[in-house]
Amino acid sequence: MKLNAEDLAKITSLTLANYEESAESFEAGTRDHDVSQNIAALLRHIQGEPPYDILDLGCGPGRDLKTFAALGHRPVGLDGTPRFVEMARKASGCEVWHQDFLHLALPASRFDGIFANAVLFHVPGQELPRVLRALQTALRPGGVLFSSNPRGGNQEGWNRGRYGAYHDLDRWTALMTDAGFEHLEHYFRPDGLPQEQQPWLASVWRRIG
Structure with missing residues (x-):
């Protein structure tokens, strides 16, 4: 079923509202995630000498922005949740843009890498090709995108107040390839467990062209 503009606006507003309402508990619950x-995985595939310009897409309260900055890179955060934007700016001291994933306004060829950790699954499947092309354009030629998403059987819908789309490796590969990326590596998380106990699909991609 094709989602119309009203459906997409509702998905965005309700998902962001859920994060807004739980911002403090989300920060506390994810603060120590390793x-x-x-x-x-992102950094080892970026070509050239550091420091790198990195977009932390869906940066949340800023945990990973702080890590990239501490490593000497030049991270910029982006999130659609107003409270997360405020928290990330305060926590990291980095520039953080307030944009939602369906209305991205990214400068072309601006970043060496994009870190999309546990975020792109919130994009409805029909909108993913457009969003992925926007990310591809925001990378410099040869730039690298990392993504980690909960995997599934290519279904999507509401889960505890948030919208999610759950792709398998074949579908995700097709989406990324069509958007102008080449596959570099993938693995399942958490590390060290049998695959049936690894719900997260992590993958790394290079911009072609």
């Missing part, structure tokens, strides 16, 4: 494996 995503060093994901950060390393």
Whole structure:
């Protein structure tokens, strides 16, 4: 079923409202999550000498912005939740843009890398090609995008007040390839568990052209 403009606006507003209402508890619950494996996966594929210009897409309260900055890079955050934008600016001291994923206004060829950790699954499937092309354009030629999403059987819908789309590896590969990316690597998380106990699909992609 195709979603119309009203449907998309509702998905965005309700999902962001859910995050807004739970901003403090979300920050406390994710503060100590170890995503060093994901950060390393992005950084090792970026070409050229650091420091790198990195977009932390869906940066939330700013945990990973602080990490990128501490590593000497030049991160910029982006989030659609007003409270997260405020928290991320305060926590990291970094520039943080207030944009939602369906209304991105990104400068062309601005970033060496994009870190999309647990965020792109909130984009309805029909809108993903457009959003991924916007991200591809925001990367410099040869730039790298990291994504981590909860995997599934290519279904989408509401889950505890937030909208999500849950792709398998084949579908995600097709979406990324069509948007102008080449596959570099993928793995499942959490690390060290049997695959049936690894609900997250992490993947790394390079902009073609």
